[in-house]
Amino acid sequence: MGWYKRRLAKSLWVFHVSGSPCNNCDIEILDLLTPKYDVERFGIKLVGSVRHADVLLVTGVFNQKIAPRIKRIYEQAPKPIFVVAIGTCTSGTCCFKDSYNIVPDREAVIPIDVYVPGCPPKPEAMIEAVAKLIGVLNG
Amino acid sequence: MTENKIPVGPFHPLLEEAEYFELKVEGEMVVDIDMEIGWMHRGHEFISESKAFTQSIYLVERICGICSTSHPLACVHAIEDIDNIEIPMRARYIRTLIGELERVHSHLLWLGLAGHFIGYDTLWMWAWKYREPVLEMFEAISGNRNHYGMMRVGGVAKDVESEKIPHLLQILDEIDRKMEMIAKAAHDDPVLKSRLKGVGVLKKADAIAYCAVGPTARASGLAIDVRKDEPSDAYDLVDFNIVVLPNGDVYDKLVVRLLEIIESNKIIRQCLEQLKTVPGPILNNVKEITPGEGIGRYEAPRGEVFHYIKSDGTNRPVRHKVRAPSYVNIPTFMASCKGIPVADALITLAAVDPCYCCTERALRVVNAGSEHLDLLALSRAKTEQLRREIYGK
Numbered sequence: 249m250g251w252y253k254r255r256l257a258k259s260l261w262v263f264h265v266s267g268s269p270c271n272n273c274d275i276e277i278l279d280l281l282t283p284k285y286d287v288e289r290f291g292i293k294l295v296g297s298v299r300h301a302d303v304l305l306v307t308g309v310f311n312q313k314i315a316p317r318i319k320r321i322y323e324q325a326p327k328p329i330f331v332v333a334i335g336t337c338t339s340g341t342c343c344f345k346d347s348y349n350i351v352p353d354r355e356a357v358i359p360i361d362v363y364v365p366g367c368p369p370k371p372e373a374m375i376e377a378v379a380k381l382i383g384v385l386n387g
Numbered sequence: 388m389t390e391n392k393i394p395v396g397p398f399h400p401l402l403e404e405a406e407y408f409e410l411k412v413e414g415e416m417v418v419d420i421d422m423e424i425g426w427m428h429r430g431h432e433f434i435s436e437s438k439a440f441t442q443s444i445y446l447v448e449r450i451c452g453i454c455s456t457s458h459p460l461a462c463v464h465a466i467e468d469i470d471n472i473e474i475p476m477r478a479r480y481i482r483t484l485i486g487e488l489e490r491v492h493s494h495l496l497w498l499g500l501a502g503h504f505i506g507y508d509t510l511w512m513w514a515w516k517y518r519e520p521v522l523e524m525f526e527a528i529s530g531n532r533n534h535y536g537m538m539r540v541g542g543v544a545k546d547v548e549s550e551k552i553p554h555l556l557q558i559l560d561e562i563d564r565k566m567e568m569i570a571k572a573a574h575d576d577p578v579l580k581s582r583l584k585g586v587g588v589l590k591k592a593d594a595i596a597y598c599a600v601g602p603t604a605r606a607s608g609l610a611i612d613v614r615k616d617e618p619s620d621a622y623d624l625v626d627f628n629i630v631v632l633p634n635g636d637v638y639d640k641l642v643v644r645l646l647e648i649i650e651s652n653k654i655i656r657q658c659l660e661q662l663k664t665v666p667g668p669i670l671n672n673v674k675e676i677t678p679g680e681g682i683g684r685y686e687a688p689r690g691e692v693f694h695y696i697k698s699d700g701t702n703r704p705v706r707h708k709v710r711a712p713s714y715v716n717i718p719t720f721m722a723s724c725k726g727i728p729v730a731d732a733l734i735t736l737a738a739v740d741p742c743y744c745c746t747e748r749a750l751r752v753v754n755a756g757s758e759h760l761d762l763l764a765l766s767r768a769k770t771e772q773l774r775r776e777i778y779g780k
């Protein structure tokens with residue numbers, strides 16, 4: 249299995265799923281692609297279809313309506329796929345704990361490998377998360 | 388002829404709403420459009436009713452990440468409206484400063500995405516590159532790139548120290564120069580013009596019928612702007628114009644936003660100059676909110692945002708109602724999307740508001756014959772074709 253994971257660790261392609269966020273985490277993810285941060289130089293690329301992705305970036309608290317969709321996206325993804333949760337929303341519901349519409353346990357929807365807290369996390373923190381993931385994958 | 392349907396979505400977050408669009412097409416033409424919202428619903432109004440006023444401000448900031456000042460600002464306006472709370476002069480300038488900075492960053496964000504949708508990735512990279520200095524200014528003022536947490540009932544949370552102002556003005560000069568460059572480049576580009584002119588027209592009568600607000604309305608010749616119509620904060624103390632264009636097509640929406648950035652820069656400069664001298668506290672101490680009702684309005688980058696708050700004398704709102712601008716702008720698609728080619732649909736949908744998740748989600752669209760067609764590629768191919776026609780290569 250080692251070689252299999254290492255093969256992934258060269259250049260990670262990421263797919264971005266938004267599960268009821270406030271958009272801010274999503275903008276910061278897109279910000280990573282633009283000239284100031286430019287993650288493409290590390291081989292990290294945002295792709296248009298989950299079927300091409302190695303990493304899923306999820307944001308938001310997952311409301312009842314979107315949770316089945318997220319689950320379906322996860323099921324469609326080729327395995328192994330690594331899930332990075334961006335933002336306090338996904339890590340700890342942010343200020344939406346009392347909402348009637350969110351799923352109480354996001355790990356029950358999809359398994360999450362890395363959490364990046366922050367509201368929104370700085371782009372540097374997101375890069376670090378993915379870099380750490382690469383480090384772990386390389387053993 | 389059988390009716391074909393193109394689903395777009397469901398991931399498509401604009402403000403708190405994510406939509407699912409269904410375009411009904413006949414051949415190349417869109418004949419009808421349907422939409423479904425609710426993917427982003429998190430129950431803000433309900434949660435707000437169980438929070439104290441100060442916590443509500445924090446909460447409504449998280450309705451939308453792009454206009455994360457408009458909602459708190461409208462919310463504090465509503466709370467202040469209950470008791471007619473006065474706010475100090477310095478706080479008024481700071482509020483306006485933050486509001487306008489946000490407009491600049493939001494319009495740049497939209498501009499970049501609009502470029503991306505029609506295959507102008509250079510425009511995307513440019514616009515977002517020059518958006519970074521704006522975020523830097525935010526970081527210098529509030530300590531955070533987004534979600535500034537600056538608004539309080541009776542003032543603002545943080546002062547803009549006078550030592551920082553020369554540095555901020557310097558960044559602003561830089562932004563000004565770049566904006567003029569982008570505005571000129573976008574204005575002179577024949578491809579952009581022929582790609583966007585006459586596309587997705589929203590007529591003035593339709594804009595009125597659908598109650599459009601913000602740049603969407605102003606590009607259709609409707610001169611409505613809360614900043615002028617009901618000036619609050621420092622808007623009656625600064626000098627600026629509202630931009631109104633007559634045609635209602637995507638090109639006019641683009642130009643309206645570009646010119647608004649330049650106007651906003653003017654306001655920001657005036658505010659910073661004033662903040663050098665205007666003395667005073669930045670926060671009035673508000674002890675309690677009496678029972679009553681209040682409404683707050685503010686011109687967000689996308690149009691008027693409206694908050695209604697009812698208080699019963701405790702420290703929490705009994706009712707908190709929010710109306711965001713996109714909620715009224717989205718139905719204008721009914722008018723602007725009918726009878727246009729599918730290749731223009733994406734940019735017309737995007738012209739009202741940024742929709743980046745659309746980029747990912749609109750990639751694979753399936754028609755009833757279950758062939759795949761790529762909406763983004765379609766949109767880009769049309770730009771490319773026009774470019775060839777214009778430059779002959």
Ligand code: SF4
Nearest residue numbers: 269270335336337367
């Ligand atoms: S963590 Fe904060 S910034 Fe990110 S989606 Fe949630 S509320 Fe928005």
